[in-house]
Amino acid sequence: MNLNEGNMKTPRDMNTSASSWFKIWFDTSFYHQLYGHRNELEAKNFVDNLLSVLQPSSSAKMLDLGCGAGRHAKHLASKGFRVTGIDLAGSSVQQAKQFERGNLQFYQHDMRVPFGRNYFDYVFNFFTSFGYFDTDEEHSKVICNISQSLKPGGVVMMDYLNVVQASGNVVSEQQKNIDGVEYHISRWMDEKHFFKKITIDLQSGEPYEYTEKVARLKKSDFERMFEVNDLALQGIYGDYDLGDFDINHSPRLILVAKRR
Numbered sequence: 001m002n003l004n005e006g007n008m009k010t011p012r013d014m015n016t017s018a019s020s021w022f023k024i025w026f027d028t029s030f031y032h033q034l035y036g037h038r039n040e041l042e043a044k045n046f047v048d049n050l051l052s053v054l055q056p057s058s059s060a061k062m063l064d065l066g067c068g069a070g071r072h073a074k075h076l077a078s079k080g081f082r083v084t085g086i087d088l089a090g091s092s093v094q095q096a097k098q099f100e101r102g103n104l105q106f107y108q109h110d111m112r113v114p115f116g117r118n119y120f121d122y123v124f125n126f127f128t129s130f131g132y133f134d135t136d137e138e139h140s141k142v143i144c145n146i147s148q149s150l151k152p153g154g155v156v157m158m159d160y161l162n163v164v165q166a167s168g169n170v171v172s173e174q175q176k177n178i179d180g181v182e183y184h185i186s187r188w189m190d191e192k193h194f195f196k197k198i199t200i201d202l203q204s205g206e207p208y209e210y211t212e213k214v215a216r217l218k219k220s221d222f223e224r225m226f227e228v229n230d231l232a233l234q235g236i237y238g239d240y241d242l243g244d245f246d247i248n249h250s251p252r253l254i255l256v257a258k259r260r
Helices: 021-025 029-034 040-054 071-078 090-099 136-149 163-167 219-228
Strands: 061-065 082-087 104-108 120-125 150-161 173-178 181-189 193-201 208-215 231-237 252-259
Touching: 021 208, 029 090, 029 173, 029 181, 029 193, 029 208, 040 071, 040 150, 061 071, 071 082, 071 090, 071 104, 082 090, 090 104, 120 136, 136 150, 136 219, 136 231, 150 163, 219 231, 219 252
Parallel strands: 061 082, 061 120, 082 104, 120 150
Antiparallel strands: 150 252, 173 181, 181 193, 193 208, 231 252
């Protein structure tokens, strides 16, 4: 897919609000170091489980929305599908580009800006790559962009944390040492968000601090956004093995919806 195909816009169209913490944090070397342990095998198994349920045609066009360094997109492409990955973090996109080939392309792009119309058969949003924005309107705008980017009958999969289960299992303090870098992690929540403050001590100079903020979006919130954006819920799962969703115990809220 060409970056401008289907009305996709370039990074200069992005909102550059100073409150957008993710624009800074996700582009740091500290972020990649802290989360570099993410499990490639888990990602492959989850993709395989989804494909066994969705049964996409071999010619399907797929979007990995918030693709990060491309671990899910590259496995989708290995199955022969035409895959596009987009992410706001330029450093992640640069990492992902090493995997590009004829049926796999990556671009830097803000999901709040439209990324195509009637183009994709499937849109995947993996590993809570959503819920970072300041307003409900911004979150709903992304769902609108997803719906518009899908062909009629196209499918979106949203992989979000289960906020009910997560609310009862907040680890308030945590320490990690990775290659001599000390990470102190503090977690808390309010009525609408989860917060995670990462303090990075390099043992020289002042420590760095970054604070993640993720919306406590429930199943009903997604259902509301889907309904107003012509998306019909098709399935709900609670883990990466696609087990049944249990609101009190499932670690994930995985939603599959189809554009009407």
